Amino acid sequence: MSRTDHTLPPRPGRLRNRLFWIGFLALFGWCLYDFGFSPQRIWQGLGRLGNVLSFMFPPHLWTEWVQIREILQGLGETLAMAFLGTLLGALVAFPLSFLGARTINRMGWLRFGLRRGFDVIRAFETLILALIFIRAFGLGPLAGVLAIAVGEIGVLAKLYAEAIENSSARPVEGVRAAGGSVPQGIRIGLLPQVMPVLMSITLYNFESNVRSGTILGIVGAGGIGFLLSDRIGAYRWDEAWSIIILIVAMVYLIDGLSAWIRMRLIRP
Structure with missing residues (x-):
């Protein structure tokens, strides 16, 4: 048998x-x-895509204050939707995370029910929640705020609970050994450990929700996405590309600011 035969897997x-x-x-x-891929279709699509991209440069510049105010208002609405949705979701998820953490809640049936509830909430995409809330509350930023907030409850509660479970139990045990109560052990021994991590998670989700807020505007939840959808529907591609550039710039600035805040929280 040759040497190479030993390296071959069994038949x-x-x-x-x-x-x-x-x-x-x-x-x-x-x-x-099944999806209709063909060289001819790809080639024709690339040609049309190049035609659309040709409107990108030079970027469209708005000269009237009414138009500039409309764009700034849309950016502000998107930013406000992300901020309020993340904040409301975090306020509800914070206490629920303690009930969903194995190291805090010893009642398995309650913890299991809460964890499965978090899974159910996360199963609904934010876009689907926005469509539901638009049907219930009408068009506008309110539907976007509620969609982001409900989606964040499931995501943040799970991440918060995992951060609590991964924390050290020794500080809490030290507080209890010194005669402290359970709430005091959580406040003095646990929260100083996990708060930087929880804030970092919240800031990262806020960045993600700024991008999600743009998509929600396209389906009628207000913000800059609504203006972008309007420009694309009217084939005003030059303005659409300028709005996209502004969205990218806004997300870039928020990402940089959030990263700086996270570093300050983790390594003060």
Whole structure:
């Protein structure tokens, strides 16, 4: 037997590998066929995409104060939606996270029910929640705020609970050994450990919600996304690209500011 024969997997293993790759390639090819992929269609789409991108430069500049105020108001609404939605979600998720943490809540049935409730909330995409709240409360930023807030309850409560579970129990035990109560152990021994982590998680989600707020505006929840959808629907691509550039700039500034605040919280 040659040396290379020892490196080959057994015959059943080679057969499974071949069947796996044959199935993978067959599934990949079927998806391309079913979704209408073809070289001609891709080439034509790239041509139309280039035509759309040609409106990007030079960027459109608004010269009338009425138009500038409309754009600034849209950016402000998107930022406010993300801020209020994240804040409301964090306020509700904070106490729920203690009930969902294994190290705090010893009642397994309650903890299990809360964790599954967090999963149910996270199963609904923010866009779906926005459509539901638009139907209930009408068009405007209120629906966007509620959609972000409800979505954040499930996400933040889970992340907060995991941060609490990963904290050290020794400071809490030290407070209890000194005669402190359970609330005092949480306040003195636990919160100083987890608060920087919780703030970092909240700031990161706020950044994400700024981007989500743009999408929510497209479906009627107000903000800069509504103006962007209006410009695209009217084929005013030059203005649409200018709005996109402003959105990117706003997200970039918020990301930089949030990263600076997180570093200050983690390493004061």
